[in-house]
Amino acid sequence: MTNQRIIIGTRGSDLALVQATATEAALRDAFPELELVREVIRTTGDRRTDVALSEVAKVEGVLDKGVFTKELEIALEDKSIDVAVHSLKDVPTVLEPGFEIAGTLPRAPIRDVLVMTVPGGIDALPEGATVGTSSVRRARQLEWLRPDLKVVDIRGNVPTRLRKVAAGEFDAIMLAEAGLVRLGHPMDRVCEVEGVSLHFAPLDEEQFFPAAGQGAIGFEIRSGDDVTRERIASIVDGPTLVRVTAEREFLRLLDAGCHTPVGVFTILDGENLTMAARVFPDEGGEPKTGRVGGSDPITVAKELFESLA
Numbered sequence: 001m002t003n004q005r006i007i008i009g010t011r012g013s014d015l016a017l018v019q020a021t022a023t024e025a026a027l028r029d030a031f032p033e034l035e036l037v038r039e040v041i042r043t044t045g046d047r048r049t050d051v052a053l054s055e056v057a058k059v060e061g062v063l064d065k066g067v068f069t070k071e072l073e074i075a076l077e078d079k080s081i082d083v084a085v086h087s088l089k090d091v092p093t094v095l096e097p098g099f100e101i102a103g104t105l106p107r108a109p110i111r112d113v114l115v116m117t118v119p120g121g122i123d124a125l126p127e128g129a130t131v132g133t134s135s136v137r138r139a140r141q142l143e144w145l146r147p148d149l150k151v152v153d154i155r156g157n158v159p160t161r162l163r164k165v166a167a168g169e170f171d172a173i174m175l176a177e178a179g180l181v182r183l184g185h186p187m188d189r190v191c192e193v194e195g196v197s198l199h200f201a202p203l204d205e206e207q208f209f210p211a212a213g214q215g216a217i218g219f220e221i222r223s224g225d226d227v228t229r230e231r232i233a234s235i236v237d238g239p240t241l242v243r244v245t246a247e248r249e250f251l252r253l254l255d256a257g258c259h260t261p262v263g264v265f266t267i268l269d270g271e272n273l274t275m276a277a278r279v280f281p282d283e284g285g286e287p288k289t290g291r292v293g294g295s296d297p298i299t300v301a302k303e304l305f306e307s308l309a
């Protein structure tokens, strides 16, 4: 008899818990009889908020980009969980042996957002303004679009970062629209944090290229766990899976960890897949931008990679 229970592993941040709740709701709809158990797990990335995100993997000696996933994989391996719920953009493109991505929920918006204490878009930032981000991709694009800006590192989860900009530590910070919306902050409303009005300026993906997998909730399982794979298959969003497969394959070909400055996004119109990428050279300077169309995600990724190599 099949186990009538599924244990869902998640990080403990507010955003991670919202994503776990969305996963549970989808499983509840698909399998009303299934018992759902939630296991909250603290990862290295949650623990080491004392050093820059780009340094965490180095000081902890873990696989680059695995800083938010390693402990969840350990729990999968020892069967204390059956599925790990991740923000897919935090998941390495090459997994440790014994694990696989079983799919994704429908994707949220993919844009990056400037969170500012003044209204307006990126042009409303004053000359020399300080912008907080821990992402090299965001830093390089900001400096390329606005060479006068001062980009500085910031750590902490989304609510912590919002408090830091409200407290005046930065003129602006950058966050993903997906995380803000999931935490109940729509783009068209001013957000009040500790008596300060914060304004959202979403940047169109054609202007500011998002991270591979941004806005997608991904499910990681043990390879060979057919029961969980089949259960997850009934809540997977097909179009999202096609898009993130292409984006992650492109990143894999580039051999880029999350600290390599590359933005990429896809558009899926029926069977037609378009993917665009912007890659910044490690040594600095102008980025290369490319765009490719097709239907098979792996082929599209390969062609885009070759056109930029």
Ligand SMILES: NCc1[nH]cc(CCC(=O)O)c1CC(=O)O
Residues within 6 Å of the ligand: 087, 088, 089, 090, 158, 174, 175, 176, 177, 178, 179, 213, 214, 215, 216, 217
């Ligand atoms: N690295 C942190 C992280 N991982 C996923 C999200 C947002 C949600 C998403 O992109 O799916 C965030 C925060 C942010 O970038 O603002």
